[in-house]
Amino acid sequence: MLLFLPELIILISALILFLVSLGTPSEKTLRNIVLCLTGLLLLVTLTCINNKGTLFFAAYQIDLYSQLFKLLIAAATFIVIVFSGNTPGIGQRIRAEYYMFLFTGLLGLMMLVSSVELLAIFISLELSSFALYIMVPMRQSSGAHDYHLESGIKYLLFGVMATGFMLFGMSYLFGLTGSTYLKDIIPSISYLYNQPAAVTGIIMVMAGFFYKLGLFPFHFWVPDIYEGAANETTSFVAAIPKLAAVALLIRLLAMVSVDGQILVNLLLLCSICSMFYGNLSALAQKDVKRILGYSGISHAGFILFGLLTFNLEGYSNALYYTIGYAAMTLTCFLTICAATPNGNNLKLEDLKGLHGRSPLLALTFALGLFSLAGIPPFVGFTGKLMILINAFKQGYVVPVILAALNTAIAIYYYLSMVRLAYCSDDSKESVMVSDGWSNKSLALLLVLFIITMGIFPTWFLDMAATVIGATV
Amino acid sequence: MTETLLFYGFGLLSILGALGLILFKHPMNGAMSFVITLISLACLYALLSAKLIFAIQLIVYAGAIMSLILFIIMFLNIGESDLPEERGRWFYLAGGIVAIGPIAILMQRAFKTLPPGETAIVGDGFGGVQEVGMVLFTDWLLPFEIVSILLLVALVGAVVLAGKREVSE
DSSP: OOTTHHHHHHHHHHHHHHHHHHSOOOHHHHHHHHHHHHHHHHHHHHHTTTOOEEETTTTEEESHHHHHHHHHHHHHHHHHHHHTTTOTTBOGGGHHHHHHHHHHHHHHHHHHHHBOBHHHHHHHHHHHHHHHHHHGGGBOOOSSOOOHHHHHHHHHHHHHHHHHHHHHHHHHHHHHHSOOBHHHHHHHHTTTTTSHHHHHHHHHHHHHHHHHHTOTTSOTHHHHHHHHSOHHHHHHHHHHHHHHHHHHHHHHHTTOOTTOHHHHHHHHHHHHHHHHHHHHHHTTOOBHHHHHHHHHHHHHHHHHHHHTTOSHHHHHHHHHHHHHHHHHHHHHHHHHHHHOTTOOOOBGGGGTTHHHHOHHHHHHHHHHHHHHHTOTTSHHHHHHHHHHHHHHHTTOHHHHHHHHHHHHHHHHHHHHHHHHHHHSOOOSOOOOOOOOHHHHHHHHHHHHHHHHHHHOHHHHHHHHHHHHHHHO | OHHHHHHHHHHHHHHHHHHHHHHOSSHHHHHHHHHHHHHHHHHHHHHTTOHHHHHHIIIIIIIIIHHHHHHHHHHHTOOGGGSOOOTTHHHHHHHHHHHHHHHHHHHHHHHHTOOOOOOOOOOTTTTSHHHHHHHHHTTTHHHHHHHHHHHHHHHHHHHHHHHHHHHHO
């Protein structure tokens, strides 16, 4: 019972919000309810971090690894909820339902990181996806941009396709090993992971997580959904499912080792392709959220690249990078949400003169982008450096050169956004951006976190290594 | 022997039905050929002596879901003029066949190189209601329980998305 407490809290929160949605709550009441529930969730996850045990006939494993991811997911959600304010992108009438879906999606993600059985993994992944499928088209239509329905359909179709691949792959794994429990599958598959049947199965199972992570070749939904969904929804999609996807990828990669040459080469190709695809496409974009979407694709490539060394160091680097990436993205989205109080999309030209309108926001945005670009002393730099060094030690020389090349390409579009925010004056009427104390303190906290992670990576890496070492 | 023949027969039928779903222009024809796929899949399950899945496949998929789809197609009353003009579909079809080629080769290799293993003949109890219920409530209790939340999400989501149009008008 106590082991399951965080999930129970989310479930109850979702049900409370369902009840609230039946009435007509005022904007303020609803926001307070949601803030309280998320804060409670964060506290409970924090107190449950040292729980250990298994539930549901060993299909559900609670250990430091899963609890750490749950804490990260809860913290990221709390940040999104705080900075999304009154969620201007969502219509007043369906706001309670929106939060209900957010919580059920969260429940799916939390259960995902604890699931160690294929069917449980599949159903929790579906739960989180279903909630997002509905959250994306819930954006309020305001004439100028009416493609949220289109992006909702796209998200659904791509999601269903990825799910199909994943289920097909699971049927292969089940057929080859006769079990749906990861603890039985991993030892039996280790004899045959070079067989074409096993390669096909493993790759197809991973496809489902590639989709969540936005990795090549399952990245097609990313830019459209980032652009079409409301700013708050995009912030959620950009950071939180990726944490859970990485958690599961690390669990699944235990099936493979460096000897599985075909698989490693295939995954390496995916990782390099997503870096190039993301960075090159981002160069030509006009919408800030779209740029961040493409940059997300390339960062996902980096995360996979870190995982591919198949040693503890690589896994912990990837985990470190993922946590850093979530923090950096949330920093950027905080600015986007705060700079668009009417819930519209942020075009590149809207960034002009941001430093005049809101110095703190502009600074936060610039630091977030510096970090994404991989400029020291921020976490983006340290993370990339660690991943590249580790890959270099393993002998991946050409991929490391290609990845380094990508960092150089990426700097251009990140810094051009910074240039727009700082070095160009607003010719139009300048609307002062009002940022409340909650946004200010949150921005400060995130920036501090990014810098601390970047300067003192040892503590984080050690923690990641202990956590992963106990699991894989 | 008969089983092998039946397997190939139903397998071929299900592929033909799926092809028909893609190739027929009118949605009604597509839906009807999809019914063939669903029924032949049910027969394949029966060949595996999975009784419950056989019945569920017939009742739920071929019965309930397909009649819902047919109902919607009839409700929309789609005529020839409503259908979009599909130019170059044969071109796309040829492209698809070319793309599928390597995958087919991979699949063939996958099955040929499988290490030899024993295929156990399943017992009488396999696939019955009781046996499925047993695994559903022991090994797969967690997925079974989460599905209820999934259904709640789908239900409320359908209401929210369907009700949305009224608001914007």
